[in-house]
Structures are given as structure tokens and as C-alpha cells.
Amino acid sequence: MSYPKYFMEKGGFKMDISMKHGAEKNPFITLNPPERAVIFMQQHIGVCNGPLVKKGERVLTGQKVGDAVGKMRVPVHSSVTGIVEDIREVYHPVLNRLETAVLVRMEGSEEMKPLPSTNLDSRKEIVDMVREAGIVGMGGAAFPTHVKLTSKGVHTFIVNAKESDPNLVCDVRLMIEKPEDIVKGIMLMVKALNARRIIFATRTREGEIPELEEIMLEHGIEIVRVTPSYSVGSEKLLVKELLGVEVPTGKFPPDIGVVVNNVSTAYAVYRAAYLKEPLISRGLSFYSDTTGIDNLWFRAGTTLRELMEGLEHETRRYDRFVMGSLMMGWSVGLPHTPLLKYSAGLTALTPEFPKPYDEQLKCIRCGYCDSVCPVDIYPSLIMKAEKEDDIDALKRLHVEDCILCNLCSYVCPSRIRLTKHLWDGKDKSRA
Amino acid sequence: MKSEMPPHIHIGTSKDKFMLKTFTAMLVPAFIAVLAIGEVAFYHLMIAVGTALGIHYLIFLMQRLKNKKPTYPTPYSPLVAAMIVGLSMPVLAPYWLTASVSALMILVFKYGQGYFFTRKYVNPAAAAKALLLVGLSIMIFLSEPLRTGLIFHPHHLRLDLLSAEGFSSVDRFYSTDSLTAFRSLILWKTHGWLGGVSGLAVLVVGTLLTLWAKLKWRIIVSLLLTMAILAAATGFITGGYVLLRIAFHVFTGSVIFLAFFMATEPQTTPMTYTGQYLFGFSLALLTFGLQLFNVLGGSIIALVILNIFTDKFDKIVLRKPYGHREVKT
Helix, strand or coil: CCCCCEEECHHHCEEECHHHCCHHHCCCEECCCCCEEEEECCCCCCCCCEECCCCCCEECECCEEEECCCCCCCCEECCCCEEEEEEEEEEECCCCEEEEEEEEEECCCCCECCCCCCCCCCHHHHHHHHHHCCCECCCCCCCEHHHHHCCCCCCEEEEEECCCCCCCCHHHHHHHHCHHHHHHHHHHHHHHHCCCEEEEEECCCCCCCHHHHHHHHHCCCEEEECCCCCHHHCHHHHHHHHHCCCCCCCCCHHHHCEEEEEHHHHHHHHHHHHCCCCCCEEEEEEEECCCEEEEEEEECCCEHHHHHHHCCCCHHHCCEEEECCCCCCCEECCCCCECCCCCCEEEEECCCCCCCCCCCCCCCCCCHHHHHCCCCCCHHHHHHHHHCCCHHHHHHCCHHHCCCCCHHHHHCCCCCCHHHHHHHHHHHHHC | CCCECCCCCCCCCCHHHHHHHHHHHHHHHHHHHHHHHCHHHHHHHHHHHHHHHHHHHHHHHHHHHCCCCCCCCCCHHHHHHHHHHHHCCECCCCHHHHHHHHHHHHHHHHHHHHHHCCCCCCCHHHHHHHHHHHHHHCCCCCCCHHHHHCCCCHHHHCCCCCCHHHHCCHHHHHCCCCCCHHHHHHCCCCCCEHHHCCHHHHHHHHHHHHHHHCCCHHHHHHHHHHHHHHHHHHHHHHCCCHHHHHHHHHHCHHHHHHHHHCCCCHHHCCCCHHHHHHHHHHHHHHHHHHHHCCCCCHHHHHHHHHHHCHHHHCCCCCCCCCCCCCCCC
């Protein structure tokens, strides 16, 4: 059974997804723990953590090394057993700025600090466990999962297993390898939310992962095969695709009684509940021109250099690495940059890999960006308004509704990275 | 290596590909024009293309010599504009006129607009043709300004399109040896714009191009539909052959060719969907009005006028984005 070669986007534009063809068949390769783990204090949306450890202190695998006060706080844990070598500012590959990180040098044999026991029949204890385990949205947004699980009046729980990015397959691989565990994680989240309806949104075909389908059926989980398109992977658009409703502007799915969580998040919940393991490792799709896509199981804080060495790749061959999705992730050139606990993808690009946006031309007003926009804003007019600092126009054009999917840049014949203008436009309209 | 923002992949579209698709599509009406009209059409097209490309290369070389970034690094855009000039010229035009329109188009309205403004505000081919032909038509010191300017050609001015009897003379005007005026307008005519020799061919090729290059189809639909409705209404009011009315107003070379190849020119037309519908509608109203008063190339004048108001069209009604529409519960 083969997947389509393309995703079809609005306006009749095709997105080539041949990169991930067949890669879901590649089993996870478990990488060795890093010699030196770089644990960022900020690995979620919300309040930045402060370090809980001091330089020279011995830490265990799974030990909390950073936390904060407040609702939007998610602790971070050491992914190795060793000594805190330093606490300093390191380049953060997602926030694109320097951020505080705890550097742990592996030393001695590995010792695990398990999470405290949880009464899995108690909704409150499940939520507390999810927070203590440092679980965040694993689809790339890193929204604190425990915050979602405290939503009131939720009638529908959606598991996003769409994995719509052109270079990611690790979620599908996880579904093949850990079907039962995923369902256990889903059921715990459903218990915490007290949701009546559970929808599993996937791009896999019927019969492709029979074991998973069977278990889901037993648990009353609806499996919905979603439209093969990149943009439908976005949380708000997925809600519309599945339920036919739109999340009002400025609101979130829980405001209309829906909670969406990624399939890898469900698996992280399982590990926390049943293995007492906080979120210190996860699956990742790694692409290089020589190997294609490999599915890796890595520890958070592993640097790109260590990952490359573990795979016996010559780091020097590559001049940039894209973290996460090729459509939404930033590229970094520094091999000592660490992977985060929610990094789902890594692409190593050689200097020969095309740089399509290097020679941007003037906008020809072809309207391709407007046609492809999944939320029906006008990126081209927003770009103009942003350049002219026309705040009224930015608001009138609803720049705040942009989901930053980057499809507008992807189709632009003038090769304009509209992304920058949309980001800046959002900032300006909020100011 | 500096970190770079997303995305890192691209669908593969480019301005050049867009232009090449348009050029490829235009080869069909060009071929038909040469087939129907003969070498005269061929010379017109060659003169239009040769003039524009010659000037383009001179400017390109000058820019290179001065180490300036070329305005048009490839010849595709000038080539398409030149082809549009060639195909929008009437058969009756003298060759020097085609060369002049082409030169004016590339120098003033393509390079000039790009140089002095942030973008093109009027369609280069339409603006060049309108300026030159209207200009010539009002030069009363010429012996035959109307005949020279073509847009207000005396042949056209004698037509009475406001009555059924007057309109019947269209029969004589457009019928060919083997076809009636109705068929000739749609299939094969040797009068009018070169690009509109076969209205049906333009309709088919234009539709395919619209799908292939993802042109602003709302303008085309609204323009042609409004023209058809206005023509039908006029036919019913004045009496006479309604289908011939529709064929005449929709399939004259100026309207059908302009609808697909000029009114959809990206830079000079609205971006918003409502703006595009209104643009096509207004273009049809204005063109139809000018046609009724025998300004038979009036569509380009209408286009240039509306081009100027493109930014206004973009402000009229915006589609409602996700999250602002009615929420079903």
C-alpha cells in the first residue's frame, strides 16, 4: 500500500512528500545517551524555568533540573546521569536566541530517578503527573499538556496523528511499534478530561496498522482518515476538518469543548504513568541525503554533533540542520546545538541542497499565496501593509489569524519568504 | 552559518515558469492568426517581438555594463508582453504602428513603470496601445487620424449597435467566405485583433492556461459573464438575433483575448476575490459601453482605466478568515 506522492493544498497546489515515502517502515534506532546533555530551561510555551541544580552537583537520569512557579510552567529533567558541568546561555534553536541551559556531563553508571507513584483513577493526579513529567505538545508547539488537560467542558478529544510535515514519519512509526501503549496514554488523557468522544485523526490507510486499529476499536476510539494535506495538520484546521466547526479568533479548541493532542504526547503520558519516566526521550525522523529518513529514539539534550557521530555521519559535510519540520523549523549551522524534548525532526542539509529563497524577486501579485492560504487571509496584502507599517491595514487584514504554516512562501513564484512579514506583522499589530 | 527562518523547501514555481506557460499558450492563437490571415499576421508578431526584445537586450546590456542588477534577468517577461502587443494589434494596422506600440510598451510601460514606481500600475501592452492609438486618433492635423489610430476607425463608427437594424450590419462586417457572422466570431474571423481570430480557440486555450498557471479566474468569469448578460439584455431590448449579439460582444478579438491574456495580468489587477469579481464586472460594463458607441478596441482603454483603481478594488470587501465566520455548534 503506497501513500500519495503529493499532498493537495488549497488552490490546487501540490506538496511533494516523496521524502517520507516508505520511511515509516524503518524501526527506531535507539541512540546512546549523550556524553554531555544540554538541557534548556525553556522547552515549552509559558513561564521560563529557573535551574534547580548547581554547578558540580550530581544528577540522576529523570531528575528535575529546572522548574518555575505558575500555571504555564513545565519542568525539565536531566536526560543522563552525571555532573552538572555548567549553567550558561546557549543558542536555542527554536527561539532563535540565547537561553539558559544546564549542561550535564555523563559520569558513572546510569541511575534513574522515577516519577512518584500516581493514582491513575484520580483525574487530578493524572494532571499533576503529566506536569511533573514535563510533558508538552510533541507536535512542535510545546504547549503544556497539563494545561490542556485541565480544560473544562470538553466533549471531544482528538488525537492528532496526521503528521503532515513532508519530512516527518516518526509518529506513524510509533503507531506501528507501540499501539497498545499509545492507547493507554490516550485513555489516561481522556479520563483526565472526562471527554465523551475520542477521535484518532490519521493519514494512514485502513488496514495499514491493524493492531492499532483493533485496540482503538476495543476502546471506542473513532479512527478518521483525514484529507491528505499539509495544512490540515494544524490544530485549528484539524478541528474544522473533523467537526465542521471553526475555533473563533483569539480562542483555542478547549474554548469550544475540544482538546487536541499529538499521538507522541499520548505515548509520553503512557511512559510517565506506567514506566515512571519523565519526558527525556522521544522519537525523531532524521533525514540526510545519503540515508534518507531514519527514525531515531534520542535523549533530549543530545547535540547535533553527537547525534551525527552516533550515526557515523561526517558533520562537516553538512552546512545547516533544520530542526523539526522543513516547512516550519528554523535551520541552525552550529553542530553543538542540542535537540529539545519536543524535536520531532532533524534534516541535515549539504551546501548543495537548494536554497530557493536566496534570490527573492519583487512580488508579481499573482495571488498564489492568497489562494493557498488555509485560513483565508491575504498574505500578499499583509506583506505590503507590514512594509508600510500600516497597523490599521494589518488589523483589517487579520494578520493575527495567520497560523504560520508557511504555505504562502512555499508557492510564491517570486520566492519571497512571506513568513518574515507575517511574523513581523503579527508583532506590529499587537504592539 | 547563520540560522535561517522557514520554510526550506519550495514548490518549484518561478516567475519565468509563469511567463513561459503564458507564452506557450499564446502560441496557439498566434499560429491560428498566421494560418487565417497569412504573412501579414506573421510580420506583425515578429515586429512586435523583435522590437521589444531588441530594446530589452540593449537595456540589459547597458545594465550589465554598468554593473547594475538587470531589471529583467531573463527575456521571458518582455517576450510575453511583446507577444501580447502583437496579438492585440488589429490586422489593419501598419507595421510601423505595431513597432511603435511595442517600443512604447517595453520602454515606458515595462521598464519605465518598474523604474519609477514600486510596481506596475497599468498593463504595459494595453497602456502602450491605448496611449498611442488614442493619441494618433485625436491628432487632427494628420490626414486621416481616425483611420490611423484604429480605435475610432471610420468603419466601426458607421456601425449602429443600438438598434436591431443597425446591428444586422455586423453580419457583413464579420462573416467570412464560408462562415456566417455568428460562426465567424466564434471560430474564424480575419477582422479585428490578431489574437482573437478564433474566439473558440482562445476560450479553450485560455481556460487551459487559467488552470495550468492558476490565473485570476474570477476576473475572466465575471468579465465574460457580464458581457454575455449585457449583450443578451441589449439583444432582447433592441430585438434581433440575441445569440449573434452575445457572440459579437464576447468573441470580438478584443474581449476574448483581453479576458484571458491581459485582464489577468497579475501586477495590475486586484488581489482580493471580491475585488477580482468587481474588476471583471466593471471592465465588462465599461467595455460594453464603449463598444455600443463603436469604440471597438475600447476594452484596452477600459482596462487601463480600471488598472489604476486596482488598489481601491483591493479594499472593498475582504473574505472572512478562519475564526471569523459563523460557527456551527
